Amino acid sequence: MKAKTMDLILWRHAEARDLPDAADEAAFDAEADLARPLTPRGEKQAHRMAEWLNRFLPESTRILVSPALRTRQTADALGRKYRVVEALAPGQSHTQALAASRWPDSREPVLLVGHQPTLGQLAGYLMGGAATLDGPAWAMRKGSAWWLRHRDRAGVAEVVLVSVRTPEKL
Numbered sequence: 001m002k003a004k005t006m007d008l009i010l011w012r013h014a015e016a017r018d019l020p021d022a023a024d025e026a027a028f029d030a031e032a033d034l035a036r037p038l039t040p041r042g043e044k045q046a047h048r049m050a051e052w053l054n055r056f057l058p059e060s061t062r063i064l065v066s067p068a069l070r071t072r073q074t075a076d077a078l079g080r081k082y083r084v085v086e087a088l089a090p091g092q093s094h095t096q097a098l099a100a101s102r103w104p105d106s107r108e109p110v111l112l113v114g115h116q117p118t119l120g121q122l123a124g125y126l127m128g129g130a131a132t133l134d135g136p137a138w139a140m141r142k143g144s145a146w147w148l149r150h151r152d153r154a155g156v157a158e159v160v161l162v163s164v165r166t167p168e169k170l
Contacts, residue, residue, distance in 0.1 A: 005151040007109035007162070008101055008126070009057070010119045011049065014143040014167070015042035016070035033090060038073045045143035045167035050077035052170050053111070053145060060108040064088060064100055066115060074143070075113045088114040094122035104150035104157070116140055123148070126159050143167040 016036045019029070038046060063082035065075045066089050075082045086092070087100040097118055101110045103126070112119065120137030123146055127138075140146065147162040 005149055006104045006106055008103050008148045008150070009053070009061075009109065009111040010123055010140070010146045010148070011053070011074065011111060011113045012116060012119050012140045012142055012144055013038075013042075013066070013068070013071040013074040013113060014045035014049070015039045016142075030090075034068045036068070036070050038070055042070070042143070043073070043077075046074040046077035048167040048170050049074075049143055049145055049165065050079070052165060054078060054080075056147075057111065058109055061111055062106065062108050063111045063113070065113040066090065068115070071113045071115070082113070088112060088118070090115050090118075092118060094118050094125055097122050098125070119146075126150075127161060141166050 016038050019032055019036065061080075063075060063078070063080055064085045064087075065071050065082045067084050067086060068090060071088070072084065085100050087096040097112055097114060101112055103110070112122075116139075117137030120140045123140065124138045126148055144164065144166045146164050149160045149162050151158055151160065
């Protein structure tokens with residue numbers, strides 16, 4: 001009997017322009033943060049990673065993207081349809097991202113395009129288990145993709161790290 005598997009790919013948005021320095025944290029402008037575009041370097045990172053992902057992602061892959069401009073521009077490099085979901089917006093929890101992915105019960109692979117620390121917390125949670133539910137985020141470089149696979153082997157669930165790629169190392 002073949003093991004049931006589900007692939008989850010976490011793709012952190014590529015390099016984006018910085019927000020102008022605010023005098024204090026209270027001046028943080030969430031709307032301005034959502035509107036930050038990719039830098040020219042970020043556009044190159046997104047295209048390089050998209051080229052790699054498109055070689056391996058099945059056509060049936062469900063792509064979910066944060067509403068932030070930088071994540072949509074990153075996902076645009078794939079040239080595939082995607083759905084913008086609020087659960088991946090900056091400041092959302094990794095448990096919301098996990099629920100949106102329907103891990104591990106989705107019938108098709110899922111690609112999440114989002115932000116730190118959410119994606120790093122999600123990777124840590126999935127690789128480390130419930131003990132890291134509120135643990136620190138694993139560091140994910142801008143533009144990098146982490147490919148995880150959930151599989152059941154002889155009735156035992158396990159998570160396998162299939163690949164970690166950065167745009168600079170492709």
